[in-house]
Amino acid sequence: MIYLKYFDRSDVKQLVNWIDSPELLLQWGGPEFNYPLDETQIEQYIKRANNDGSDRLVYKVIYKEEGNVIGHISLGKIDRKNRSARIGKVLVGDKSFRGQGISQMMVREILRVAFEQLRLHRVSLGVFDFNKPAIASYEKVGFKKEGLLRDFRKIGNEYWSAWEMSMLENEWFNKENLASAKP
Numbered sequence: 078m079i080y081l082k083y084f085d086r087s088d089v090k091q092l093v094n095w096i097d098s099p100e101l102l103l104q105w106g107g108p109e110f111n112y113p114l115d116e117t118q119i120e121q122y123i124k125r126a127n128n129d130g131s132d133r134l135v136y137k138v139i140y141k142e143e144g145n146v147i148g149h150i151s152l153g154k155i156d157r158k159n160r161s162a163r164i165g166k167v168l169v170g171d172k173s174f175r176g177q178g179i180s181q182m183m184v185r186e187i188l189r190v191a192f193e194q195l196r197l198h199r200v201s202l203g204v205f206d207f208n209k210p211a212i213a214s215y216e217k218v219g220f221k222k223e224g225l226l227r228d229f230r231k232i233g234n235e236y237w238s239a240w241e242m243s244m245l246e247n248e249w250f251n252k253e254n255l256a257s258a259k260p
Contacts, residue, residue: 081150082136082139083136084123122135133151133152133153134152135166138150140174148174152200164184197246198245225239
């Protein structure tokens with residue numbers, strides 16, 4: 078239903094258009110970006126991505142049936158020595174595809190890259206505690222909660238807390254083996 082392809086400069090404008098509020102920018106991009114998001118910020122973000130040995134892989138998410146770009150996801154902080162990385166920038170940008178399990182598919186695809194291509198041992202992510210649909214989606218894929226980072230980010234006059242979650246390679250391969258064994 079979906080596949081990942083490296084994000085490139087031709088995708089910048091669409092991503093900028095999807096991020097339409099400071100709250101969404103903080104959830105998507107963290108403190109690395111400032112609202113309003115602009116092309117210069119995205120150019121910096123992808124500058125050293127998607128190269129051999131780079132510590133960040135950035136993808137657009139393509140809906141197979143129509144061939145259109147519907148989302149964005151990245152695998153960052155790739156540490157080849159310790160065999161770890163961090164999923165980030167998860168966004169189903171095309172609102173008509175939200176609520177259909179697309180984010181689970183996106184995360185599964187990036188985990189295939191992490192565990193099966195890069196041979197990593199651990200993949201982590203962070204998610205704000207109020208984002209119940211995302212938390213449920215990550216748990217369905219197999220992520221485990223590790224701990225709550227209280228008052229982790231400030232937006233306006235309030236603080237947001239975030240769950241730190243992770244998956245280990247043996248959990249991925251056990252889950253994948255179980256899924257492929259089902260009729």
